[in-house]
Amino acid sequence: MSKESTSPFDVAVIGAGPAGLAAAVAAAERGARVVVLDAATQPGGQFWRHRPESVEPDPEGHGHHGWKTYLDLRSRFDAAISTGVLHYLPNTQVWMIEREDAGRFVLRLTPATGTTIEVPTVRADKLVSCAGGYDRQLPLPGWELPGVMAAGGIQAFIKANGTLPGKRFVVAGTGPFLLPVAANIAAAGGKVVAVCESSSLTNWLPHMGAASGVPGKALEGAEYAAIFAKHRIRYRTRTVVTKVVGDSSATAVQIAKVDASGAIIPGSERLLEDVDIVGFGWGFTPQIELAVSLGAETRIDADGSLVCVADEKQSSTVPGLFLAGEVTGVGGAVLAVAEGYVAGASAANGEQPKTSTARQIQRHRRFASAMHQAHPVPEKWDELLTDDTLICRCEEVSHAQVTEARDVLGATDARTMKSFTRTGMGWCQGKVCGYAVSCLSAKGTTDENAQHASLTSVAKRPVATPLTLGEISTLDSREPHNL
Amino acid sequence: MSNPPQRITVNLNATPVQAEAGQSVGAVLMGQGIKAWRTTRNEGKPRGLFCGIGACYDCLITIDGEPNQRACMVQASDSMNIEGDFSA
Amino acid sequence: MNAPSDVIVIGAGVIGSAIAFFASQQGLSVTVLERGLPASGTSSACEGNILVSDKELGAELELTKFSLDTWRGDLAEHAGHWEFESKGGIIVASKESSLASLDRLTRAQGEYGIDVERVDIPRLREFEPHISPDALGAAWYPDDCQVQPMLVAGHLLNLARKNGAKVQVNTRVTGFVRHGETVTGVTTDRGEFHAPAVVNAAGSWSEHIAALAGVNVPVKPRKGFVMVTEPLPPMVHHKVYAAEYVDNVGSSDAGLQSSPVVEGTPAGSILIGSSRERVGFDRSVNTEALRQMATNAIALFPFLEKTRIIRHYHGFRPYCPDHLPVIGHDPRAPGLWHASGYEGAGIGLSAGTGKLMGQALAGLATDMSLAPFAPERFGEFTPNTMISQESAA
Numbered sequence: 001m002s003k004e005s006t007s008p009f010d011v012a013v014i015g016a017g018p019a020g021l022a023a024a025v026a027a028a029e030r031g032a033r034v035v036v037l038d039a040a041t042q043p044g045g046q047f048w049r050h051r052p053e054s055v056e057p058d059p060e061g062h063g064h065h066g067w068k069t070y071l072d073l074r075s076r077f078d079a080a081i082s083t084g085v086l087h088y089l090p091n092t093q094v095w096m097i098e099r100e101d102a103g104r105f106v107l108r109l110t111p112a113t114g115t116t117i118e119v120p121t122v123r124a125d126k127l128v129s130c131a132g133g134y135d136r137q138l139p140l141p142g143w144e145l146p147g148v149m150a151a152g153g154i155q156a157f158i159k160a161n162g163t164l165p166g167k168r169f170v171v172a173g174t175g176p177f178l179l180p181v182a183a184n185i186a187a188a189g190g191k192v193v194a195v196c197e198s199s200s201l202t203n204w205l206p207h208m209g210a211a212s213g214v215p216g217k218a219l220e221g222a223e224y225a226a227i228f229a230k231h232r233i234r235y236r237t238r239t240v241v242t243k244v245v246g247d248s249s250a251t252a253v254q255i256a257k258v259d260a261s262g263a264i265i266p267g268s269e270r271l272l273e274d275v276d277i278v279g280f281g282w283g284f285t286p287q288i289e290l291a292v293s294l295g296a297e298t299r300i301d302a303d304g305s306l307v308c309v310a311d312e313k314q315s316s317t318v319p320g321l322f323l324a325g326e327v328t329g330v331g332g333a334v335l336a337v338a339e340g341y342v343a344g345a346s347a348a349n350g351e352q353p354k355t356s357t358a359r360q361i362q363r364h365r366r367f368a369s370a371m372h373q374a375h376p377v378p379e380k381w382d383e384l385l386t387d388d389t390l391i392c393r394c395e396e397v398s399h400a401q402v403t404e405a406r407d408v409l410g411a412t413d414a415r416t417m418k419s420f421t422r423t424g425m426g427w428c429q430g431k432v433c434g435y436a437v438s439c440l441s442a443k444g445t446t447d448e449n450a451q452h453a454s455l456t457s458v459a460k461r462p463v464a465t466p467l468t469l470g471e472i473s474t475l476d477s478r479e480p481h482n483l
Numbered sequence: 484m485s486n487p488p489q490r491i492t493v494n495l496n497a498t499p500v501q502a503e504a505g506q507s508v509g510a511v512l513m514g515q516g517i518k519a520w521r522t523t524r525n526e527g528k529p530r531g532l533f534c535g536i537g538a539c540y541d542c543l544i545t546i547d548g549e550p551n552q553r554a555c556m557v558q559a560s561d562s563m564n565i566e567g568d569f570s571a
Numbered sequence: 572m573n574a575p576s577d578v579i580v581i582g583a584g585v586i587g588s589a590i591a592f593f594a595s596q597q598g599l600s601v602t603v604l605e606r607g608l609p610a611s612g613t614s615s616a617c618e619g620n621i622l623v624s625d626k627e628l629g630a631e632l633e634l635t636k637f638s639l640d641t642w643r644g645d646l647a648e649h650a651g652h653w654e655f656e657s658k659g660g661i662i663v664a665s666k667e668s669s670l671a672s673l674d675r676l677t678r679a680q681g682e683y684g685i686d687v688e689r690v691d692i693p694r695l696r697e698f699e700p701h702i703s704p705d706a707l708g709a710a711w712y713p714d715d716c717q718v719q720p721m722l723v724a725g726h727l728l729n730l731a732r733k734n735g736a737k738v739q740v741n742t743r744v745t746g747f748v749r750h751g752e753t754v755t756g757v758t759t760d761r762g763e764f765h766a767p768a769v770v771n772a773a774g775s776w777s778e779h780i781a782a783l784a785g786v787n788v789p790v791k792p793r794k795g796f797v798m799v800t801e802p803l804p805p806m807v808h809h810k811v812y813a814a815e816y817v818d819n820v821g822s823s824d825a826g827l828q829s830s831p832v833v834e835g836t837p838a839g840s841i842l843i844g845s846s847r848e849r850v851g852f853d854r855s856v857n858t859e860a861l862r863q864m865a866t867n868a869i870a871l872f873p874f875l876e877k878t879r880i881i882r883h884y885h886g887f888r889p890y891c892p893d894h895l896p897v898i899g900h901d902p903r904a905p906g907l908w909h910a911s912g913y914e915g916a917g918i919g920l921s922a923g924t925g926k927l928m929g930q931a932l933a934g935l936a937t938d939m940s941l942a943p944f945a946p947e948r949f950g951e952f953t954p955n956t957m958i959s960q961e962s963a964a
Contacts, residue, residue: 039537039556041558046536051505052504052505052558054504054505055488055489055503055504055505056505096856096858098856098858108858112537112556113552113553113556113557114549114552114557134534134536134538135534144528144530145529146518146519146529146530146531146532147518147531148533149532149533149534149535150533150534150535150536150539152534152535152536153532153533153534153535153536153555154535155535156535156536156555157507157509157510157513157532157535157555160507160510161503161505161506161507161510163503163506163510163513163514165510165513165532166513248519248529249518249519249529393530393533393539393541394540394541395525395838396523396524396525396526396528405725408725408729409609409722409725409726409728409729410608410609410725410728410738410740411608411609411725412608412740413608415608415611415615416608416609416610416611416615416721419610419611419615419721420610420721420722420725422838425799425838425840425882426540426802426881427539427540427541427543427801427802427881428538428539428540428541429881429882431534431538431539432533432534432538432539447741461882462856462882462883462884463880463881463882463883466801466879466880466881467879467880468876468877468878468879468880469798469800469843469865469868469869469875469876469877469878469879469880470865470869470876470877472798472861472862472865472880473862473865473866473869473876474862475858475861475862524802524838524839551801551879
């Protein structure tokens with residue numbers, strides 16, 4: 001609530017996950033004065049989310065990958081804090097970024113939880129956005145029932161609380177991320193009734209890992225195969241959940257086999273009963289609204305997500321703005337750390353990445369691209385939708401309303417759909433429904449740029465996170481200049 | 484190296500409930516078997532945790548008198564007052 | 572080549588859509604050309620007001636009354652499509668000086684035939700229980716209404732389509748087809764379209780369209796922000812604004828002005844306005860505008876201090892220097908018609924404009940004279956007329 005400004009930093013880093021920690025450490029170790037802003041109460045991001053250190057001061061990292069990397073980054077992060085070069089602001093979200101005359105970034109902040117904590121305005125000459133992402137969702141009948149969660153939400157729940165949100169789980173969607181979610185559920189004592197993977201690949205990880213020169217992934221694949229065998233987890237490929245069943249909360253799911261286009265194979269439906277938590281993940285949506293608000297150029301990645309363009313120094317198309325991790329394309333934690341180091345170093349002193357680092361990043365990007373192609377969002381995912389299936393959870397907009405606005409009123413992009421039906425106008429501002437609304441609005445149009453334009457409109461969130469009018473009324477008004 | 488869990492007491496609609504320190508409000512509720520704690524504006528449908536990481540705002544709840552707090556983001560603390568529609 | 576029609580309407584905002592509907596009701600064949608999608612300009616970046624309370628006495632107020640009758644008459648059967656709501660407006664004075672202004676305003680409006688009622692503080696609290704304790708007096712306007720403007724445009728276009736109108740989206744007008752001086756069609760990035768009447772309903776971009784025909788219509792963008800709060804149970808029941816708002820609407824200052832306008836919506840969010848500044852088509856966020864709007868809104872409704880906003884948006888009102896819209900045939904470019912320059916009143920005036928333009932385009936006598944809005948009042952086009960660079964964008 002304060003309008004106090006801190007003295008300007010050399011580098012501000014948004015996010016304290018794998019990319020953000022690496023960027024912060026790289027910049028601080030090059031002598032830059034660094035500030036790190038993160039929504040969580042302790043470092044780690046979603047990937048290395050762990051129990052509160054007040055409760056468990058020295059977590060051993062069970063169920064985590066790359067925990068040694070985390071411990072290394074964390075000790076360097078803490079060292080930089082103790083020498084005063086790094087300033088860490090947890091429980092803080094950036095709601096808007098402006099630019100002052102000299103190009104300096106002005107970060108407007110708000111507490112992530114509570115409304116009474118005072119936060120400063122932060123100014124910095126360089127900015128590294130490592131904002132990460134969240135699970136991408138596709139609507140289906142029953143997905144609004146309590147007990148239905150994002151796959152990553154289940155993962156985060158287990159990592160942060162050490163408990164399970166339910167007893168009997170189905171994990172569904174596509175991509176290798178479903179595997180660690182199921183493994184963590186099983187390790188925490190939950191029953192995984194099934195993992196439903198819409199694409200057809202079986203045992204693909206070892207091959208793909210070797211083929212693309214990322215051997216670590218092959219090890220992970222073997223590890224999951226062993227865990228699945230041990231816990232008797234059924235990994236069903238070419239299978240989707242067609243609806244979630246339940247009255248006041250999820251109690252069962254109907255599953256079905258699909259063909260390569262995602263069309264349901266008639267007669268293959270069956271009910272999985274006695275399920276209390278259903279986790280869905282269709283890849284991830286990078287959080288790029290802040291970079292987009294600064295004018296960063298975007299592209300559609302191999303997974304269909306809108307991501308920001310970055311060069312070999314992790315520089316965006318906006319001078320002074322660097323990007324690392326999922327915001328440049330979903331690729332996992334190892335890639336995020338590598339990009340974070342490069343971004344932090346570039347932001348601190350403009351240095352060129354080492355050839356070996358550049359190669360490592362290229363390898364991982366190729367792997368990520370192969371992974372995305374092996375796990376596409378099924379082309380016919382929307383065939384599951386009934387008229388009354390909710391598309392926008394916040395504003396409770398049904399599929400019938402969306403279809404009518406598209407076909408009768410001409411809402412053929414997400415922006416117009418929002419105007420006509422309120423999709424994406426609620427609390428989450430289209431974070432959950434944005435991808436689906438873009439697909440549904442553009443359905444039937446031949447314009448190749450329609451999806452890019454739609455996803456761009458969805459990524460425009462001038463208020464990146466809600467804040468009180470009281471906070472806005474006490475903004476300092478130096479009239480900073482925007483791009 | 485886990486320490487024995489520290490117990491705290493939170494009030495769910497003024498009913499005291501034991502919980503573990505460091506858990507999110509959402510985890511405390513789910514631990515009590517409560518899966519929904521608000522109803523939607525238009526259709527009155529129950530909602531609880533969904534994205535679990537602060538993006539979706541489905542899990543909003545009143546905490547210590549402050550409405551519309553994200554249950555997945557707020558850590559429970561001793562004598563915290565949590566108010567919601569638990570019949571949802 | 573595209574088949575000729577009787578009327579081409581440039582712009583599928585609320586004005587263009589209303590004209591397309593009423594012209595097609597007159598039996599005219601209509602082609603609507605829209606550079607983006609329906610309602611993608613100012614129509615989707617406003618509050619959907621149909622206000623009588625903030626109008627200066629005179630021609631614009633006459634058009635407002637005519638338009639209100641059109642909303643409630645000709646368009647009544649479709650009102651459900653666009654969430655027409657007779658919510659009523661309240662002007663609140665919180666200073667002795669503004670109380671005096673409010674006295675003068677309401678007296679004059681009453682004499683003019685506007686339905687306005689002065690309300691004392693206890694009555695005001697019945698209307699708005701959460702109003703600031705600083706309020707000194709208020710006026711109640713039962714005729715102030717609201718619609719969802721995007722739905723107005725979308726459904727009027729759809730109704731026009733049912734009458735045979737064609738709607739061509741993603742089509743940008745690049746110039747005019749002339750036969751001698753006479754406008755006989757337009758060129759676009761999707762070919763030529765021909766009609767004996769071409770209507771410039773391009774809103775804040777209509778100066779640029781007029782310039783393509785060589786005529787001066789000095790409509791400038793006047794930017795405004797609106798903040799949208801978290802959805803709440805009903806806390807603000809009407810459109811509530813401060814007495815200073817009326818002064819700001821009527822001012823011509825290019826600098827930032829803000830005055831509080833607060834209203835609840837059926838969706839539970841509260842809309843908070845208003846700001847006005849003439850900065851071309853600059854889309855950057857003006858933090859100072861947001862700060863002033865937040866401060867003003869809290870002064871009107873103190874509970875808002877703890878209410879969160881979840882988004883804000885901005886739009887460009889089509890401002891006209893003499894604060895009157897530009898409606899009717901333009902003798903400087905025969906065949907060209909305009910319907911623009913409504914500033915913040917376009918939603919409210921769209922229905923009446925559509926009806927009158929439909930009559931005029933069909934060659935009928937109009938129910939009310941369009942003379943006060945004549946486009947030629949701006950004189951001949953002169954080369955040094957300022958056209959903002961961005962208006963071509």
